[in-house]
Amino acid sequence: MQLQKTINEERLFNLLPYFFDHPSSVLVEIAQNAVRSGATGLNITLKDGVLKTIDNGSGAVDPMSLFVLADSNWPEEVEENQKPAGWGLFFLYSISEEVVFTSRFGTVRVDCKRYLVDHEYRLSVLEGINPDMRFDGFVIEARLRSEVKDKVLDQELLQWFPLDIIINGTRLPEKKAEEQFGDYGIKTMYESNPVYIKLDCSFYDVPEKLVREMFVVWYGIPINHNLRWRPSVVMDVVNGSPVTPVLPYRRTVKHDGKLEAFWQFVRDTVVKESMSAINDLKKEIPFHELEKRMKIMGALGTQDELNNLDRFYVEVYEPHHDGSYGSGRDHEIRIIGRGDPLPVNEELVLEGIEAYEFDEEGVCLPEGAVTAVNLPERRPEWLKSLNRKRAVRVVPDAESKYCGRLTWFKADIDSDMGIKAVAVAQDYCDGYVFYADTPEDVYGVSDVFFDNRVYSEDGDQWDSQKYDFDEDIRKDVMAITGTYRIYDLLDGLSIAGVSPHEVVSIDISERIMTLKTKKGVKTLNIA
Numbered sequence: 001m002q003l004q005k006t007i008n009e010e011r012l013f014n015l016l017p018y019f020f021d022h023p024s025s026v027l028v029e030i031a032q033n034a035v036r037s038g039a040t041g042l043n044i045t046l047k048d049g050v051l052k053t054i055d056n057g058s059g060a061v062d063p064m065s066l067f068v069l070a071d072s073n074w075p076e077e078v079e080e081n082q083k084p085a086g087w088g089l090f091f092l093y094s095i096s097e098e099v100v101f102t103s104r105f106g107t108v109r110v111d112c113k114r115y116l117v118d119h120e121y122r123l124s125v126l127e128g129i130n131p132d133m134r135f136d137g138f139v140i141e142a143r144l145r146s147e148v149k150d151k152v153l154d155q156e157l158l159q160w161f162p163l164d165i166i167i168n169g170t171r172l173p174e175k176k177a178e179e180q181f182g183d184y185g186i187k188t189m190y191e192s193n194p195v196y197i198k199l200d201c202s203f204y205d206v207p208e209k210l211v212r213e214m215f216v217v218w219y220g221i222p223i224n225h226n227l228r229w230r231p232s233v234v235m236d237v238v239n240g241s242p243v244t245p246v247l248p249y250r251r252t253v254k255h256d257g258k259l260e261a262f263w264q265f266v267r268d269t270v271v272k273e274s275m276s277a278i279n280d281l282k283k284e285i286p287f288h289e290l291e292k293r294m295k296i297m298g299a300l301g302t303q304d305e306l307n308n309l310d311r312f313y314v315e316v317y318e319p320h321h322d323g324s325y326g327s328g329r330d331h332e333i334r335i336i337g338r339g340d341p342l343p344v345n346e347e348l349v350l351e352g353i354e355a356y357e358f359d360e361e362g363v364c365l366p367e368g369a370v371t372a373v374n375l376p377e378r379r380p381e382w383l384k385s386l387n388r389k390r391a392v393r394v395v396p397d398a399e400s401k402y403c404g405r406l407t408w409f410k411a412d413i414d415s416d417m418g419i420k421a422v423a424v425a426q427d428y429c430d431g432y433v434f435y436a437d438t439p440e441d442v443y444g445v446s447d448v449f450f451d452n453r454v455y456s457e458d459g460d461q462w463d464s465q466k467y468d469f470d471e472d473i474r475k476d477v478m479a480i481t482g483t484y485r486i487y488d489l490l491d492g493l494s495i496a497g498v499s500p501h502e503v504v505s506i507d508i509s510e511r512i513m514t515l516k517t518k519k520g521v522k523t524l525n526i527a
Contacts, residue, residue: 023095024154025249027053028221029088030140031161035220037138041164049149055163056137059103066101066108067115067125091248092140095148102139106131161220177217177236184234186273190265192239197270198232199292205299207263211253216243221250233266267300275301279310281337291333298378306380311337314383315374320348320365321448331374338382345373345385352394352411353424356432362425362453365392366444369417391415394422394434402480405472408433421445425453439480446473496524 027044030053034042037057045052060066066089092099093112100109108129114121144152155172158165165172181196188195204210214233216223223245224231235242243262244254253259274293277285294313297306306312317331336343348370350363369392373385393414400410406423411434413419421441425431431453435441450469459465478484490500498515507514513524 022249022251023148023151024157026088026092026095026152027051027154028157029091030055031158031163031165032219032221033057033088034138034163035161039137039163041166042161044153044165044167046149046153046168049144049146051140051142051144051152053140054135054137059136059138060101061104063101063103063105063108063126063129067110067122088248092142095152096142096144098143100139100141102133102135102141104134104136105129107133156225157222160217160222160225163220177234181230181234186269188269190235190262191242193242194236194238195266195269196234196236197266198230199270199274199289199296200232204232204263207255207259210263210266211255211259214253216245216253218245218250221245223250223253235262270296271300271305275305275309278312279308281310287333287335290335294335298376301378303378303381306378307382309338309380311335312380312383313376314343314385315376316343317372317374318365318367318370319372320363320370321367321445336383338380343373343385344371344388346370346388346390347372349389349391350394350422350424351391353396353432353434356396356424356426358424358426358432362431364423364425364445364448364452366419366421369415369419390417392417392419392422396434402476404476404479405469406431406433406476408435408439408476408480410435410439412436423449425449429454439477442473442477446470496522498522 031042034053034055034057037055037059039055039057041056043054093110093115096112098109098111100107106129108126110125111121115125153167155167158167158172159175160177162174165174177194177196181198184196185199186195186197188197204213210233212224213231214224214235215231216234217236219237237243241258243258244256246252246254274296277283277293278290278297291313294309294311297309297312301309313333313335315331316334322331334343348363348365350360370390375383375385393412395412395414396409397411398409400408402408407426407430409432411422413422413434413436420436421444422434423431423442423445424434431449433439433442433445446469450466454469455462455465478488487500490498490503493500493503493515498517502517502519503515504518505516507516508526511526513526515522515524
């Protein structure tokens with residue numbers, strides 16, 4: 001038994017309207033056909049639901065391909081490179097009530113609803129050609145269905161075509177890849193097509209990421225045109241078929257062997273440029289650009305490529321001083337050259353307060369006390385770090401204990417770093433402060449303690465919580481030292497219009513307060 005047919009034509013044509021989405025793709029198909037025909041201009045008008053397009057290309061002598069699904073009559077080069085699907089005009093039939101074509105063959109009118117449902121009408125459509133009404137280019141006039149007439153025009157989809165496009169009398173600004181992306185760090189060619197690569201640290205390290213994020217202009221059709229940022233990789237396809245757009249809309253690129261080859265080309269190009277910049281010790285390059293290339297190498301480079309680098313980066317930080325929010329500092333990036341002294345990773349050894357319950361990860365030290373090094377996971381094999389222990393011994397004076405917002409002890413602090421204060425967290429927001437000379441030394445560690453142990457994202461704003469904590473610490477310091485700010489002691493006098501800083505002396509007798517100020521004497525009745 002042999003099949004009598006391999007396509008259910010009636011069912012296929014009846015269902016054609018359900019194959020298509022995005023009515024704006026119709027004008028993309030029309031513009032694409034204009035470019036293929038050698039046109040330099042395309043005039044588009046849309047008024048009262050009637051779409052009319054006129055191009056100055058070579059036109060069509062044989063109208064047959066306009067009415068045969070998946071047929072094409074383009075030159076061999078276009079067929080080979082662009083792979084026309086022969087579906088574009090059928091999208092137009094699916095969203096129109098009537099379409100009129102005029103070109104070198106003459107003029108033909110199509111009742112779209114009948115064309116999609118009536119087999120006999122489809123076979124006879126060419127009988128209605130008027131050969132006397134001709135045009136050297138190609139004219140389309142379509143009366144659109146009411147539900148799509150406001151969804152056809154998307155200027156962003158048309159701006160990349162190499163055409164002088166006029167829409168309702170206004171010239172559409174043309175976008176060119178060279179003008180939009182010519183400032184990228186790498187400009188190269190892939191299979192005779194311009195490629196623009198922006199060097200950034202979030203580079204797509206596998207083809208799956210690249211295919212979702214790269215921007216391709218496919219003979220004027222923007223693929224991934226919804227990208228609102230400047231994509232890392234842009235290819236302006238003007239020759240051949242270097243990647244495979246997914247039909248029928250060509251809105252995405254297929255993940256196939258062509259994409260794998262292009263990704264490999266991009267990876268190799270970026271790695272080569274990055275290695276050259278990193279190893280060129282004579283050329284001045286901004287630090288952030290050097291750091292960027294090193295991080296790209298960490299993401300893309302093979303181990304052999306990494307081993308061939310003459311310098312690389314490490315992250316230096318202070319594990320007992322860096323804060324999560326407003327205090328401390330960000331991790332510092334340092335560049336280490338091949339043959340340079342290796343970076344030192346310091347580890348704190350805290351002794352003397354074993355009897356006190358505290359969180360070992362909640363130890364806060366002054367800036368510069370202990371410095372640690374993070375080595376990138378992927379790095380040259382010659383890049384290593386040395387480990388060094390930094391000892392700090394704290395011997396508290398139990399009799400000096402003061403309990404306030406925190407628990408305070410005067411202590412002997414022995415270290416080779418000149419540390420004057422150590423704060424340790426007891427739980428999330430409580431803890432101990434050990435100070436060598438004066439409790440005011442706490443200000444070298446209190447900011448970090450607040451950031452890492454006190455601040456709560458569920459509470460008030462950071463500034464409000466920080467102010468309250470600083471006030472509590474200040475009150476603790478005043479209570480320990482017995483030294484108070486006059487403003488704190490006399491703040492209540494402001495109610496009586498007296499500034500605390502102007503008070504010289506105070507005399508209280510029974511219910512009378514006599515204030516001698518810099519401006520004179522003032523008497524207040526006391527309730």
